[in-house]
Amino acid sequence: MSRIKEREPMPQQPPAERIKNFFEVALGYTEEQAIAEAKRCLHCKEKPCIAGCPVIIDIPEFVGLVAEGKFLEAAAVLKRDNSLPAICGRVCPQEEQCEKTCLLSKTGQPIAIGRLERYVADYEALHADATPLGRDLKSRPNSSPRPNGSHERPKGPSLARFGVAVVGSGPAGLTVAGDLAKMGYSVTIFEALHDTGGVLRYGIPEFRLPRDILDREIDYVKSLGVKVVKNVIIGKTVTIPELLSGGFEAVFVGTGAGAPMMMNLPGENLNGVLSGNEWLTRINLMRANRFPEYGTPLKVPKKAAVIGGGNTAMDCARTALRVGAEEVTIVYRRSRVEMPARLEEIENAEAEGVIFKLLMNPTRFLGDGNGRLVGMECIRMELGEPDDSGRRRPVPIPGSEFVMDVDTAIIAIGQTPNPLIRTTTDGLQVTKWGGIIIDEQTGMTSIPGLFAGGDAVTGAATVITAMGAGRTAAMGIDRYIRQKHGLPVEDGEPEAGDN
Ligand code: FAD
Ligand code: SF4
Numbered sequence: 001m002s003r004i005k006e007r008e009p010m011p012q013q014p015p016a017e018r019i020k021n022f023f024e025v026a027l028g029y030t031e032e033q034a035i036a037e038a039k040r041c042l043h044c045k046e047k048p049c050i051a052g053c054p055v056i057i058d059i060p061e062f063v064g065l066v067a068e069g070k071f072l073e074a075a076a077v078l079k080r081d082n083s084l085p086a087i088c089g090r091v092c093p094q095e096e097q098c099e100k101t102c103l104l105s106k107t108g109q110p111i112a113i114g115r116l117e118r119y120v121a122d123y124e125a126l127h128a129d130a131t132p133l134g135r136d137l138k139s140r141p142n143s144s145p146r147p148n149g150s151h152e153r154p155k156g157p158s159l160a161r162f163g164v165a166v167v168g169s170g171p172a173g174l175t176v177a178g179d180l181a182k183m184g185y186s187v188t189i190f191e192a193l194h195d196t197g198g199v200l201r202y203g204i205p206e207f208r209l210p211r212d213i214l215d216r217e218i219d220y221v222k223s224l225g226v227k228v229v230k231n232v233i234i235g236k237t238v239t240i241p242e243l244l245s246g247g248f249e250a251v252f253v254g255t256g257a258g259a260p261m262m263m264n265l266p267g268e269n270l271n272g273v274l275s276g277n278e279w280l281t282r283i284n285l286m287r288a289n290r291f292p293e294y295g296t297p298l299k300v301p302k303k304a305a306v307i308g309g310g311n312t313a314m315d316c317a318r319t320a321l322r323v324g325a326e327e328v329t330i331v332y333r334r335s336r337v338e339m340p341a342r343l344e345e346i347e348n349a350e351a352e353g354v355i356f357k358l359l360m361n362p363t364r365f366l367g368d369g370n371g372r373l374v375g376m377e378c379i380r381m382e383l384g385e386p387d388d389s390g391r392r393r394p395v396p397i398p399g400s401e402f403v404m405d406v407d408t409a410i411i412a413i414g415q416t417p418n419p420l421i422r423t424t425t426d427g428l429q430v431t432k433w434g435g436i437i438i439d440e441q442t443g444m445t446s447i448p449g450l451f452a453g454g455d456a457v458t459g460a461a462t463v464i465t466a467m468g469a470g471r472t473a474a475m476g477i478d479r480y481i482r483q484k485h486g487l488p489v490e491d492g493e494p495e496a497g498d499n
Contacts, residue, residue, distance in 0.1 A: 052101030089118030159184035170198020172254035172454025175470030267365030272373030276412030301408035308412035442476030
């Protein structure tokens with residue numbers, strides 16, 4: 001009967017408590033829960049969950065090991081294909097990926113694959129030193145996603161003479177850097193900010209992804225010998241052509257999609273109107289909620305409106321509650337079913353007291369005469385025919401305007417790639433919206449030796465797709481350098497005269 005059991009619930013901090021702190025909301029399974037959940041797996045013949053995972057983790061194998069209480073063995077299976085399992089187990093949209101394809105989802109609740117991944121990764125971090133397998137895992141922990149079933153190349157010591165520059169330290173950059181370092185290359189990451197991790201640090205709040213988990217995974221990449229140079233803006237301090245001609249054999253661009261889209265409405269430049277990116281960066285990276293201990297100030301909102309329905313909007317709203325806002329409202333122009341945010345995050349926001357005003361959109365921001373926001377005029381919407389995204393188009397209802405009292409409006413309607421790289425790199429081909437065009441198989445751009453991946457190529461996407469792109473590019477860079485220098489390129493072929 002265990003097969004039709006409901007999935008194990010995730011223990012959580014109660015909403016009334018958690019909105020007063022930045023500690024992680026989800027507390028993680030206990031050992032008993034992890035085993036009970038893993039035992040629900042049917043071990044189906046077809047194993048549809050594997051194809052649902054963007055990095056093709058052998059899910060039934062790792063889940064089967066959890067069911068037997070063999071957590072370190074399960075971690076070894078995970079780490080064959082995923083370099084950041086503790087992060088992915090927390091933030092991947094499993095409900096749209098592996099869990100969506102799980103056979104159990106046809107009749108009930110799928111296996112909680114993400115929660116098990118998180119349990120196993122955390123267990124391994126805590127117990128790595130306790131057994132020979134744990135120590136072995138620690139010393140060779142994170143292999144990375146291997147799209148197309150490809151394998152890692154044997155490490156060639158003399159590859160260290162080839163330098164590769166990685167621009168950006170988000171999941172794409174960290175993955176490409178880690179993979180290349182493991183192959184033996186000398187890798188340098190250049191990061192514009194004063195800290196590493198990209199959106200994992202400045203975007204996703206601590207109550208969803210604790211910083212010690214992030215630091216642990218980044219420290220591992222550094223332990224492979226990857227050099228990290230912070231506070232360097234590529235395109236300003238030094239350009240991509242300068243990197244390519246200045247000693248680096250190849251360059252990878254993983255600069256993400258950090259330029260916020262604004263609404264271009266009247267009043268948008270009032271004090272109190274800001275982008276989701278700015279709001280989250282101030283708090284997550286600059287620690288404005290701890291001013292004056294940290295140097296960045298924060299005006300705590302009384303009534304905040306967050307415009308948008310994605311993960312960024314949910315993060316902004318829930319962060320606003322935690323810094324002490326009295327009332328936080330999400331304003332979204334479509335209905336709840338069209339919201340792009342993860343369902344879990346929408347439910348968490350609702351439980352925490354975020355108000356949802358759906359089918360409405362701002363039309364202008366209203367000031368107090370001294371440049372400070374005091375209100376937001378909105379119009380009600382209805383859903384019309386589907387648009388290009390396949391979702392029903394929101395259509396304004398004439399004459400339905402009304403005013404909301406707000407002192408803070410956070411615009412979280414999307415991000416695009418920053419233009420700096422493309423405007424300082426002659427010959428780089430980009431799409432109409434600024435995404436870098438690459439060869440899908442290798443990750444190479446229109447410029448030989450220049451590779452790219454992650455949100456800088458796809459526009460705002462997910463952590464796991466950025467990591468997968470990093471993995472593809474690492475393979476592409478390895479092949480490119482080997483071909484350029486007449487080294488063998490086939491898997492497993494020894495490096496002639498290369499020792
Ligand atoms: P990024 O993570 O954006 O990293 C790019 C890095 O490059 C940054 O550190 C940046 O400072 C640096 N950089 C930029 N320009 C330069 C330059 N010129 N020189 C040097 N460095 C530069 N995805 C999920 O899967 N699950 C989630 O729950 C989720 N929640 C999200 C919440 C928020 C608020 C946001 C904004 C995104 C979220 N995403 C989520 C999306 C996910 O975080 C991104 O798709 C992913 O981080 C993209 O990785 P990346 O490496 O391409 O870029
Ligand atoms: Fe187990 Fe679901 Fe995968 Fe079947 S589809 S093997 S039930 S996780």
